[in-house]
Amino acid sequence: MHINTGWLRDYLSADCKESDLLDALMTVGLEIEEEHHLGQALAPIRIGFIREKKPLAGADHLFECQVEIEKGKLITIVCATAHPVEVGWGVPVAVAGTKLPSGALISEGKIKGTLSQGMICLDGEMGLIARSTGLQVFEDEATLGASLPSVAPLEESLVEVSVLPNRPDCLGMIGVAREVAAVLDMELKYPSARELNSAGAGDAVAVEIADDSLCSRYTCQVFDSVQVRKSPHWLQSRLQTAGLRAINNVVDITNFVMLEWGQPMHAFDFDSLKGNKIEVRRIKEGETLKLLDETEVDAKEQPLVIADGEKPIALAGIMGGADSQTTAESKRILLESACFDPVCIRTSSRKLKISTDSSYRFERGTDPNGMLSGAFNRAAELLQDPELAGAKPASPVTDSYPNVKQPTQFPLDAPRISKILGAEITNQQITDCLSKLEMTHDDKTISVPTWRVDVNNPVVLAEDVARLLRYDSIVMKPMVATTTKGRYSEADTLRSLIASFLTGNGFLESRTPPLTTEQTALAFSQWPGESIQVQNPISKEMTTLRQSLVGSLVEVAERNARRGASSFRFFEIDRTFRENNSENDERWMVGGVLGGPINDAAWIARESEIDFLRAKGLLENLLAHLEVEQVTYTNEEPALGYRVEEFAVISHDGERIGALGRIDLGALGIKDRARVPLYGFELDISTLLKGRGPARMFAGLARTQVIARDISILVPVDLPYLEIERSLENAFAAAVDNLEAEPRKESEGEISLQPKLENVVCIDTFVGESVGEGAKSLTIRMLFRDANHTLTSGEAQQLMDFVVKQLQSEHGAVQR
Structure with missing residues (x-):
């Protein structure tokens, strides 16, 4: 919105300095985008004298004028009859290349075959309010070539302001003048107008x-x-x-x-x-x-x-x-x-x-x-x-006018205004300030005119009082309340832990748009629900809210591959969207994509590439870092985008918390530019919160030596290792209950042994003719110790024998 300050003055009861008027515009709250002091902005406009004028051939109401803009220099200007011009007049001229305050750029151009090299400027075209006939005319030849402001001093400004959407009352000069008058302590001067009930003689419409x-x-x-x-x-x-x-x-x-x-x-x-x-x-x-x-x-x-x-x-x-x-x-x-x-x-x-x-x-x-x-x-x-x-x-x-809109009323008094502003404000100050904006105020209530659509809360009125009193006049004072210590929510803390762990493992955090294509939105999602379509998408690539973060991260990896990247580790923590039973299901997730060499900085020999087991190990470490224990990985039918043979659903206490799998770019119709296996994972943060265990407590260093024992067993090839490990842990716990302590020389009485199984690691696996068809050989290392007594070899053997016996009973394991 352009505002000419000369026009704005028509609605003010008194005159004021131009600088004060411009400062008041800023105080009102209007965003001033451009400000042109016409006395300076019109300096390139020069006084030119018309030496010749003739009708332009082939065009009605157009004239070809020869204008002298400096001694002996004539230019051709084609002008219309918006205002008559005569030979001998000195007029404001903008030569080609001049930019007017309105933003218009004057350039050369042919009109009916005649080259026009400038423009004769009317007052309005220069951003000025018309003086006399709207075209300034000079008769003194001494002004030839002079700058317009040097000959005719200008006190106006042309200001371009951006009116905030909640202040439509300022989209008119009267609305702006009302605010300016209040700031400058003037009265608003309304233009003359007749009464609404002024009637004519005919029939009403x-x-x-x-x-x-x-x-x-x-x-x-x-x-x-x-x-x-x-x-x-x-x-x-x-x-x-x-x-x-x-x-x-x-x-x-x-x-x-x-x-x-x-x-x-x-x-x-x-x-x-x-x-x-x-x-x-x-x-x-x-x-x-x-x-x-x-x-x-x-x-x-x-x-x-x-x-x-x-x-x-x-x-x-x-x-x-x-x-x-x-x-x-x-x-x-x-x-x-x-x-x-x-x-x-x-x-x-x-x-x-x-x-x-x-x-x-x-x-x-x-x-x-x-x-x-x-x-x-x-x-x-x-x-x-x-x-x-x-x-x-x-x-x-x-x-x-079927339903007359009434002014809004708000209960507001001096104590409440004082509390909002943090300064002592009297009822008289409130009345003085708000009456300037044509509001009425008694000791308890304020009536707001209907043109102030932004006033939906007494706090807005407090802001009006503050800006009319001037913010800098309000004395600052310390807060009365005691400050409190801020804290993160559990969800924020968990998101921070996840981000810290992944960045520490070489991942780059990404931020992708929540809108994507319909195919990508449906891919990789492991939770039920319908996709949510955008009614008015900005492009065909942004039509659907994503149901999974992995699809967007695959696109990130592909873009990096096109630019020569060979190692890919990206993650994102954000929301996914789906519709369940006509309700929007919005979940915070962490998703990741990884692939390429394990150590891309190796220079001696090329490192091996990330495979499914390494990706799974990364997730196991992440969940252990988050204190989410007893996690299982099961192979199920994957969603679109994952390969069946390398896929696992991640669960905790029977509840699904995420998925991990190798990405199948072919199923998505994406050309594989990475040329290495890509693996994607996604975890539901809300279920991770429920699955977190208690914080780990500090434990002192053990005083006894750890015992390491290996067992080699043959088991059916289709028996999951997880079941073997669980059986082994249960068997060890039962073995402890039946453990008979051997006598110690240094101990006169009986001793109580309570060894604990600290770790179970599968250190070797083998499948081949030597172990038979349908079987596999596993070597499992068990690490255990008693906190108070070093176990003897006989006590350790008792534990191992019991564990092997239990594995034979439950799974038919054969010790090798």
């Missing part, structure tokens, strides 16, 4: 609102004796400073009032309407509407329209219709002002891909009370101005 939730208020009135012509220069220049072009006086008035009040308006050619009736409704099946920009709208998207007695005549809140627009032949017009639902207008604008200044304001919310009434009465008065259109009211005002 009937208004029917089909759904008052989509259109809360609609006001209109017919005017006749309208003289459609070019707008005066003061009006044209104000539109030009805001980036709008002048069309005709009627359209320019509605645009001017929109910029002034922030309330969009429209003027229909009343003679083109059928029936003395207006309907605000959804477009009907079979109806079409041709807009001002020649776009045709049908019933496909069901937009809200304004219709006469027979057909749609405008796209509500967005753009008028071509058949009902005001033209030079219009004699009677219907002036309308309305308030539409922001969501409805935004939805139609996005679906139809039509965005206008009007829709921009309606999407953010307009006020059905003060802003609408003020804008309508202002436009009606300007239409009746003889200098503008000389119109006369031809009907009473029709004001359809």
Whole structure:
């Protein structure tokens, strides 16, 4: 939004310094994106004298002018008749290459075969409010070639501001002036306007609102004796400073009032309407509407329209219709002002891909009370101005307002404001501050005008008080409350532990988008649920919320492979999404992909590559680090993306916590650029939290020697090692209960032995003809000790014999 400070001053009760005015704009809370002090920004504009003028061949209303911009130097400028120019006039000239404060860049170009080397600038085109006729004319030849600001001092600025979405009241000059006046301790000077009940002699236009939730208020009135012509220069220049072009006086008035009040308006050619009736409704099946920009709208998207007695005549809140627009032949017009639902207008604008200044304001919310009434009465008065259109009211005002919106009231007093701001604020200060913003305040309640749509909490009012008192005037003081020590949640702590472990093992943490293709979203997921589709995807590669992190990490590995990488270790901790029983299932997961050489820094000989067992060992170490014990790995039917022969489901106490497997790129239709086996894993963090054991306690160093014993057994080849290990541990515990201690020389009485099995390791496995078909040979090393007594060889043998006997009984194991 462009703001000319000269125009802004029209609504302030007193004058002030330009620097104070610009500082006030910043204090209001508007985001200033560009600021042009026109006295400096227009320095490249030079005074040139027109030495020759003739009609441009082959073009009506265009003239070819020879303009002297410095002594003896003439350039050719093609100009239109937007403002008459005469030979001998000195005028502001922007030569090719000059950039105007509005952002327009002047460049050379041929018009009807004639090269134009610059532009004769009107005041509005330079960002200025029109002086006199809108074109500054100089007669003193001594000004030839001089910079415009040096000849005509300029005190205005052109500021481009970004209005926050929650402050639609600042999308008009009056809204901005209200805030500035409050900051500068001035009064807001409203423009003159007639009363809303000003009526004409004809019949009132009937208004029917089909759904008052989509259109809360609609006001209109017919005017006749309208003289459609070019707008005066003061009006044209104000539109030009805001980036709008002048069309005709009627359209320019509605645009001017929109910029002034922030309330969009429209003027229909009343003679083109059928029936003395207006309907605000959804477009009907079979109806079409041709807009001002020649776009045709049908019933496909069901937009809200304004219709006469027979057909749609405008796209509500967005753009008028071509058949009902005001033209030079219009004699009677219907002036309308309305308030539409922001969501409805935004939805139609996005679906139809039509965005206008009007829709921009309606999407953010307009006020059905003060802003609408003020804008309508202002436009009606300007239409009746003889200098503008000389119109006369031809009907009473029709004001359809089914449910009047009342001002919002909040309980608020000085103690609460003081507590929020941390300073002593009195009721009088609150009243003084908020009354400047046209709010009313008693000792306990504040009534907020309906144009302040952002005020949904008393804290917003506290901010208003603080900025009007000026933040820097509030005395800082120490906090009264005692500070508390922050802490991480259990989930955050677990995520931190996982990330620390994986980065310590050479993994790189990745961050990938949660949106992916439908095929990738369905791959690798080990949990039930339907995929969640995005209704309005930004691309075909981002249509579905992912159900697994592994798919995104595979894409990361493939991108790195295309750039020459040979080692892959990536992980990500983030959420996955699925739909279960019509409810969204959102889970925090840790996923990883690894592959390539075990040690890619080896230089003597090439290291072996990561295989399934090494990947499994990594996960076992991770789970041990997280104190998740008694974990099992079982082979089941994998999800899409994993190979059957190298896949395991990870469980704890019968509950699935994750999966590990070799990635099958062929099943996903992805070309294998890594050229090494890739393995993926994924763990559910919520189930890991439930499976974590108690924190490990410190134990002192053992005083006795550990006993190591190996057993070699033959077992069926299909017997899982996990079952053997569990049987061995149970057998050892039973052996301890039956252990007979041998006498010690240094001990006079009986001793109690309680050896503990510290570790079980399979150190060798063999399958071949020598062990027979259907069998395998395992060598298992057991490490155990008693904390108080060193075990004798006989006691150790008792334990081993019992364990072997139990393995023979349970699994048919044969000792070798």
